[in-house]
Amino acid sequence: NAGVTQTPKFRVLKTGQSMTLLCAQDMNHEYMYWYRQDPGMGLRLIHYSVGEGTTAKGEVPDGYNVSRLKKQNFLLGLESAAPSQTSVYFCASSYMDRKNTEAFFGQGTRLTVV
Amino acid sequence: GENVEQHPSTLSVQEGDSAVIKCTYSDSASNYFPWYKQELGKGPQLIIDIRSNVGEKKDQRIAVTLNKTAKHFSLHITETQPEDSAVYFCAAIGYNAGGTSYGKLTFGQGTILTVHP
Numbered sequence: 179n180a181g182v183t184q185t186p187k188f189r190v191l192k193t194g195q196s197m198t199l200l201c202a203q204d205m206n207h208e209y210m211y212w213y214r215q216d217p218g219m220g221l222r223l224i225h226y227s228v229g230e231g232t233t234a235k236g237e238v239p240d241g242y243n244v245s246r247l248k249k250q251n252f253l254l255g256l257e258s259a260a261p262s263q264t265s266v267y268f269c270a271s272s273y274m275d276r277k278n279t280e281a282f283f284g285q286g287t288r289l290t291v292v
Numbered sequence: 293g294e295n296v297e298q299h300p301s302t303l304s305v306q307e308g309d310s311a312v313i314k315c316t317y318s319d320s321a322s323n324y325f326p327w328y329k330q331e332l333g334k335g336p337q338l339i340i341d342i343r344s345n346v347g348e349k350k351d352q353r354i355a356v357t358l359n360k361t362a363k364h365f366s367l368h369i370t371e372t373q374p375e376d377s378a379v380y381f382c383a384a385i386g387y388n389a390g391g392t393s394y395g396k397l398t399f400g401q402g403t404i405l406t407v408h409p
Binding site: 223270272 | 293324326328334337338341394395396397398400401402
């Protein structure tokens with residue numbers, strides 16, 4: 179059972195560089211999310227998707243873009259990385275059913291921008 | 293939007309003692325409250341949840357209580373063990389009349405629980 183898989187697990191970027199984080203889920207979930215985790219601030223929602231081809235902004239979307247071309251994949255892009263984007267990024271997925279509300283998280287991607 | 297406050301930020305207990313973590317929320321429309329456990333180097337994992345039509349829920353050594361009037365909910369861990377050491381997050385979701393919220397979680401700041409043998 180793979181669940182939610184994130185790649186890469188670690189990355190160091192220079193300011194201004196770009197990169198894409200990949201999230202893949204094998205549970206046929208409709209909903210997918212990207213959160214960032216910073217010390218003392220819990221997890222904050224960056225962007226989310228309620229289905230293939232749809233995306234929406236979360237609480238802290240600036241500096242990030244996302245795409246969901248396939249139901250099982252959700253990509254998070256940083257076009258021009260800044261030191262403020264140093265964080266641990268988590269992808270999650272869940273059912274679109276209020277009876278099945280559990281969100282399943284990936285292992286995280288630790289990103290450092292120098 | 294929703295705001296969730298979590299206390300304490302760190303909690304240190306002796307093995308066998310109880311641990312209590314408290315959260316408050318701001319949006320009275322929130323009606324689902326999950327608790328997640330995050331072990332070092334891993335993603336958060338759901339350990340227990342409660343809906344607004346229930347005041348208390350228990351699962352072995354873990355229990356959650358909800359006070360809708362005061363807008364706060366708490367996690368209780370009894371007979372703590374070293375393997376309970378982790379970061380614990382509370383969260384809240386508000387589902388509308390149509391049954392959708394898109395599952396967007398608002399998290400508390402987290403509590404680092406350390407259980408000493």
